Amino acid sequence: MTQLRGDGHVHLADYAAPAWRIPHAELQFELDPDATVVSARLCLSPDPAQPGQPLELDGEGLELLDITLDGQPLAPGRYDYDGRRLVVHGLSGDCELATRVRIHPAGNTRLEGLYRSGDLLLTQCEAQGFRRITFMADRPDVMPRWRIVLRANRDAFPVLLANGNPLASQDLGDGRHEASWENPHPTPAYLFAIAAGPLERVSRRLQTAEGRDVEINIWAEPSDVARCQYALGAVERALRWDEQRFGRCYDLDVFNVVAAQDFTMGAMENKGLNIFNARYILADESTATDADFLAIESVVAHEYLHNWSGNRVTLRDWFQLSLKEGLTVFRDTEFSSDLHSRALKRIEVVRLLRGRQFAEDAGALAHPVRPDRYKEISNFYTLTIYEKGAEIIRVLHTLVGEDAFRAGMDRYFADNDGKAATLEDFIAAHAAASGRDLTQFARWYAQAGTPEVSVSADFDGASGDYTLTIDQNTPPTPGQQHKQPLVIPLRYRLFDADGTSVTQAPESDAVVRDGLVELTAARHVLRWRGLEDKPLPAFNQGFGAPVKLVFDQGVDELARLVRFETDSFNRWDLLQRLATEALLARPQAEAATGALSDALAGLLTDAQADPAFVAECLVLPDFDTLAEQLDEVDVQALVARREELLDRLAEDQVGRLQVRYEALADAAREGLSGRAMSARALRNACLAWLTRLDPEARLAQAQFDAGGTMTERIAALRCLLHFQAPGADAALAGFRDAHAGDPLVTDKWVALVATRPHPDALGDVQSLMATPWWKPANPNRVRALVGSFARSNPLAFHRLDGAGYQLVADQVAALDAVSPQVAARLLGAFESWRRWAEPLRARARAALAPLDGRLASPDARDLLERLLD
Ligand code: BES
Numbered sequence: 001m002t003q004l005r006g007d008g009h010v011h012l013a014d015y016a017a018p019a020w021r022i023p024h025a026e027l028q029f030e031l032d033p034d035a036t037v038v039s040a041r042l043c044l045s046p047d048p049a050q051p052g053q054p055l056e057l058d059g060e061g062l063e064l065l066d067i068t069l070d071g072q073p074l075a076p077g078r079y080d081y082d083g084r085r086l087v088v089h090g091l092s093g094d095c096e097l098a099t100r101v102r103i104h105p106a107g108n109t110r111l112e113g114l115y116r117s118g119d120l121l122l123t124q125c126e127a128q129g130f131r132r133i134t135f136m137a138d139r140p141d142v143m144p145r146w147r148i149v150l151r152a153n154r155d156a157f158p159v160l161l162a163n164g165n166p167l168a169s170q171d172l173g174d175g176r177h178e179a180s181w182e183n184p185h186p187t188p189a190y191l192f193a194i195a196a197g198p199l200e201r202v203s204r205r206l207q208t209a210e211g212r213d214v215e216i217n218i219w220a221e222p223s224d225v226a227r228c229q230y231a232l233g234a235v236e237r238a239l240r241w242d243e244q245r246f247g248r249c250y251d252l253d254v255f256n257v258v259a260a261q262d263f264t265m266g267a268m269e270n271k272g273l274n275i276f277n278a279r280y281i282l283a284d285e286s287t288a289t290d291a292d293f294l295a296i297e298s299v300v301a302h303e304y305l306h307n308w309s310g311n312r313v314t315l316r317d318w319f320q321l322s323l324k325e326g327l328t329v330f331r332d333t334e335f336s337s338d339l340h341s342r343a344l345k346r347i348e349v350v351r352l353l354r355g356r357q358f359a360e361d362a363g364a365l366a367h368p369v370r371p372d373r374y375k376e377i378s379n380f381y382t383l384t385i386y387e388k389g390a391e392i393i394r395v396l397h398t399l400v401g402e403d404a405f406r407a408g409m410d411r412y413f414a415d416n417d418g419k420a421a422t423l424e425d426f427i428a429a430h431a432a433a434s435g436r437d438l439t440q441f442a443r444w445y446a447q448a449g450t451p452e453v454s455v456s457a458d459f460d461g462a463s464g465d466y467t468l469t470i471d472q473n474t475p476p477t478p479g480q481q482h483k484q485p486l487v488i489p490l491r492y493r494l495f496d497a498d499g500t501s502v503t504q505a506p507e508s509d510a511v512v513r514d515g516l517v518e519l520t521a522a523r524h525v526l527r528w529r530g531l532e533d534k535p536l537p538a539f540n541q542g543f544g545a546p547v548k549l550v551f552d553q554g555v556d557e558l559a560r561l562v563r564f565e566t567d568s569f570n571r572w573d574l575l576q577r578l579a580t581e582a583l584l585a586r587p588q589a590e591a592a593t594g595a596l597s598d599a600l601a602g603l604l605t606d607a608q609a610d611p612a613f614v615a616e617c618l619v620l621p622d623f624d625t626l627a628e629q630l631d632e633v634d635v636q637a638l639v640a641r642r643e644e645l646l647d648r649l650a651e652d653q654v655g656r657l658q659v660r661y662e663a664l665a666d667a668a669r670e671g672l673s674g675r676a677m678s679a680r681a682l683r684n685a686c687l688a689w690l691t692r693l694d695p696e697a698r699l700a701q702a703q704f705d706a707g708g709t710m711t712e713r714i715a716a717l718r719c720l721l722h723f724q725a726p727g728a729d730a731a732l733a734g735f736r737d738a739h740a741g742d743p744l745v746t747d748k749w750v751a752l753v754a755t756r757p758h759p760d761a762l763g764d765v766q767s768l769m770a771t772p773w774w775k776p777a778n779p780n781r782v783r784a785l786v787g788s789f790a791r792s793n794p795l796a797f798h799r800l801d802g803a804g805y806q807l808v809a810d811q812v813a814a815l816d817a818v819s820p821q822v823a824a825r826l827l828g829a830f831e832s833w834r835r836w837a838e839p840l841r842a843r844a845r846a847a848l849a850p851l852d853g854r855l856a857s858p859d860a861r862d863l864l865e866r867l868l869d
């Protein structure tokens with residue numbers, strides 16, 4: 001079982017294979033919200049290499065009713081159960097253990113294990129929730145084949161779903177009925193799921209490339225089922241894409257998805273029975289924004305794609321988490337890039353990395369993509385495991401190329417199918433397929449912190465020799481003082497005076513090919529000889545590795561690069577750099593502002609540019625991205641500078657903004673087409689800038705009043721609220737009443753209120769907590785109100801009086817008893833507190849320190865300890 005060392009941590013180095021295997025499990029549920037009885041029969045088989053070991057099973061807070069071994073009641077002396085672990089002594093050889101336990105779904109507010117959500121009964125088992133359902137070796141390397149029988153009152157629970165294929169169903173007479181399911185694939189307990197209740201569905205049949213007939217169903221409560229069509233289409237798109245791009249087919253007769261109003265996370269990939277937060281399923285044009293549609297498609301794809309990267313090939317232990325999550329994020333990102341705009345997807349990902357993952361990697365909670373120890377695994381579902389993990393796969397893809405990458409993936413799936421794998425298995429498959437030594441590549445998994453790549457350039461006018469010296473350095477992180485060099489594929493390009501690329505290949509001690517240098521040592525030198533003029537260099541095109549580039553480049557050079565660069569992502573990135581100079585670099589600020597303004601003027605009048613891309617260029621680096629680049633963050637000053645720059649740019653562009661806003665009106669009305677979404681994106685970006693110049697916010701008011709799509713209404717409402725327009729209160733009330741019955745839409749306006757850029761937003765948040773809307777047991781409500789306040793409202797969260805920190809700390813303390821994982825996640829908002837300028841740092845400490853002693857859950861305690869360490 002999971003071994004704890006004296007330091008209270010589980011260590012990767014302590015991994016031991018299970019002493020008992022469980023080739024088969026059969027579960028029977030007598031479902032009832034108040035008291036459900038679970039009967040389990042586990043077929044046990046000792047590992048021949050470890051004979052004579054006691055059987056240890058996990059079981060958290062279970063009421064044990066019966067226990068038998070091979071059909072005989074087990075004498076009390078043969079087993080111990082301490083409320084967490086069941087130990088059975090004196091077993092030898094294959095045998096069958098049967099237990100009966102009682103659990104209480106309606107009282108389960110943690111939303112782990114079996115719980116009630118409205119009229120439904122649902123499960124969430126990853127990472128360690130199964131042990132709250134029945135006794136089991138709750139570790140991913142124990143993978144039974146399963147049979148599941150569900151019994152319940154037919155009126156209350158007309159639909160009974162479980163993993164795998166349906167076997168049979170029957171009426172039991174007394175108002176009850178029964179359904180049996182079989183999951184023939186070896187599956188760890190964390191992928192177990194059931195769902196029961198008055199569910200309705202939308203459904204589609206298709207045939208896989210291998211010829212299997214599959215029924216896809218999306219299930220929801222009756223009032224929601226009309227909004228499931230889009231998600232159904234997304235499942236089909238993901239299924240086809242995995243066939244085409246990775247050659248992976250679906251492997252059961254049904255693929256069921258259930259939408260739940262109460263769910264801690266976004267969604268869960270249980271084998272054959274995905275369970276989703278309703279916000280990532282339900283959508284129609286009147287309640288979902290364009291961003292919601294794209295997010296739904298991407299989350300649906302993510303969970304579907306886990307069927308191979310996670311389920312067919314699962315994890316040996318939780319230290320390997322990024323093996324499924326990083327890889328699946330890489331896969332879902334490729335899916336979205338293939339279906340829509342690759343450049344826009346890259347912009348979205350890079351914003352997330354620079355704004356949030358870099359901060360995580362530089363803060364108190366920094367950890368390697370493969371941690372070597374943990375206290376609470378639920379605290380490791382982080383941007384580092386997910387997003388940095390995906391970037392590392394992308395580095396591998398760049399190093400070996402698409403064909404070898406695909407061959408490596410084929411080999412990984414073939415070698416590990418039905419098994420519990422490690423990152424070493426993944427790397428070995430790719431090394432074998434590509435013929436490349438990936439020893440150094442593996443360091444990416446072991447070292448925390450964002451590497452800095454610093455470049456210095458030297459041009460000798462007499463000889464025409466041009467030298468680039470490239471250093472890499474990864475800063476220290478908690479528990480890791482010294483880092484070794486990583487393999488970093490760094491793109492570069494040299495332009496001559498008229499913007500053509502210098503084609504001469506450089507001499508170098510590094511491997512260099514087609515504009516890409518593979519950095520492997522702490523320092524490399526690239527040298528060109530006999531150039532006529534000093535070239536203009538550019539680096540890290542496409543953001544080819546999760547690194548920070550440090551290169552002192554003048555604004556005039558950046559401005560020239562913007563003109564020469566043709567790739568959309570790279571142009572966007574250059575504009576972000578100009579904006580960063582304008583915001584953070586005092587001496588260059590004015591020049592950078594001018595250059596940025598010129599570039600934006602060009603983009604706004606460029607009829608060829610995708611309007612959605614232009615919209616992205618109007619979005620300056622966000623607060624987090626800027627703060628991350630400062631050693632000490634004066635929050636108020638940083639926000640003020642950003643607002644000033646936005647005001648100034650808006651004034652410069654006002655005419656062009658008006659023209660684009662008007663001109664795109666017709667295209668914006670074309671439903672869900674890419675063209676219409678793109679038009680709405682740019683119109684909304686223009687609207688946000690134009691509203692800065694208009695205290696009456698007439699345009700925003702008009703867009704709000706015109707109705708239109710949710711994308712347009714919510715963007716207009718944001719402008720009205722955030723610029724405190726005269727019509728803000730009336731608009732908010734109108735919107736609120738129009739959507740009062742829809743919790744997901746209500747979350748949207750609540751988030752707008754919680755992110756109003758003003759210290760007084762704190763009072764609005766407190767007021768909302770005093771209304772009947774506030775249900776702290778529902779994670780979506782918490783995220784909409786407290787999560788967006790803490791993560792996306794710098795002026796209110798970082799109030800100088802510390803009241804913002806106090807509000808969040810109080811919520812953490814209150815939530816800790818209700819939903820510990822949600823409480824722990826909120827604490828993450830403090831990850832960078834040591835860099836906040838006084839008096840904020842002292843205020844943060846004053847809010848955090850008293851939590852010690854107020855937190856009962858190991859989840860939140862683990863985070864608090866690491867924050868204060
Ligand atoms: N396996 C996770 C869900 C999960 C996360 C379970 C944490 C238990 C603890 C799932 O595949 C996932 O990654 N979901 C993400 C959304 C995804 C699109 C990145 C989530 O829930 O946030």
Ligand code: ZN
Nearest residue numbers: 302306325328
């Ligand atoms: Zn996932």
